[in-house]
Amino acid sequence: MSSTPSETPSPRRRLSREERLHQLLEVAWQLIGAEGTEALTLGRLAEAAGVTKPVVYDHFVSRAGLLAALYQDFDARQTRLMDAALDSSEATLASRAAVIAHCYVDCVLTQGREIPGVIAALASSPELAKIKAEYEAIFIDKCRNALAPFAAPGTLAPAGLRAMLGAAEALSHGAAIGEISREQARDELFENIVSMVERSARRGAAPA
Template identity: 75%
Template structure:
């Protein structure tokens, strides 16, 4: 037998290494993101995920429990990535309104674009369940609080109003989605969000400007 044939026989006879739970969880999430990217969020079921991951359904159910659990895990991963990116950028940024606004705008837009078109589909799916909507709201509230802390030093004697922060978040989601589907460029999304943030803080810093 040739050496090549011997190597092939050995590779076929060698048992495949069993993935650890953490490695399997990572694999399932990667396949889930790919499924959403290629087939849309509606195609993402636990059965389909098991099929595409070459595992049995009980394995997927053990990791996520339900489809809602899977969607929550995907959104949680997106949120953690966004927070990591933003925290690092805030630490390295200039302590100015322009510096902080640029970090918030670029971190939000870049994180959505890094995930691609998949995350808008996950966010839309979250809105279809009260339990998932609560999870999304909790993460949004944490993001808004992070922004409030970062921007408050530049609001003068006024506070950064909650209504303005929620408006900022709505703009961030809309602009990032538009960039993800190619309606506008990433640079346009970042710049518009930056201008929105700066204007919001300036408005709060001059509460009587229009009196």
Template identity: 65%
Template sequence: MMSSDRPGKPDAAPRRRMQRDERHHQLLQVSWGLIREEGTDALSLGRLAERAGVTKPVVYDHFGTRNGLLAALYQEFDVRQTKVMDAALAASDPTLPGKAGAIASSYVECVLTQGREIPGVIAALVGSPELGEIKRDYQSVFIEKCRRLLTPFIGHGTIGQASLWAMLGAADALSNAAAAGEITPEQAKDELYQTIVGMVERAGRV
């Protein structure tokens, strides 16, 4: 008869509970994956909870609503884009070609990194007045950054607000076309570079 005090199989190590910021990051990454595989329309808080292996209250606690989740995804994309662009600008030549090239390359690369997911998120943002305002706020910050970076290259002129918004529209259109495979990444970067340089040169002639 076996002794009752014989050591048995050791218990499995308990799973470490994620900290709130770790869980938040995990849920965002699962959301991106869900959008990539099934499209933005498939993204819901319930579906996210199922995919992430957590209860619905956990997801609701982090995002509140689907709009809150979409806003968080766009915010994460914007933070990533800002970091990439700042690094590219810091490493670029202090010339118009250097700065224009850094802006164009980093903008396109960020959209390509996120693949086809970010256009769907942006489309969902535009469909909501609340989220549309969030998107415009981030766009305004980007536009002002470009104005500050490019103004030293135009002498005594100024870059008009309409021109900056047109540049941003071109950046989005070209990046999305590259992500969809309609043009190559290099074509998108080169065209955006030419757009930025042309905008600055026109401003200097006014």
């Protein structure tokens, strides 16, 4: 009588460093969604991801590093979406303003209520606030370049662009917590952007 050899499970494939980072970030987002930003620690992340603490510390070093990585992950996805949408948009103010408004709001809502908590946590230290400011400057420059053809040269002032960013954050947060709808956030931000550019164009056309 012949015996059937027992089946042995295939060894689990070891994740590359990049794959492990992606896994840890995904688990971190899930933890924030379920338990809030305050509950996110490197130890809790290791437990939820099923890895040892040294693995998590090797990737992020500290909680501040983890928060910075989460914001960078969010910003990278937002940038890819906006770049693709701008490349395929019509060369009109309405089209470019709609892309900026829709992409900003949609990225926040896709991430859900987790991103407002991460953004708020970035204010907890000068180091994290600096990282946020750097990414904001990149976003503002991207918007300036997309909108500049529809304004008089040099009239898209930092104050107006900063006001636009503030509106984008506030409206997206309102939509994320259910205070307003996605469409209301998009529409209001669109009007804010168009109004800012049109004011700039009028200033450029005014006689000296």
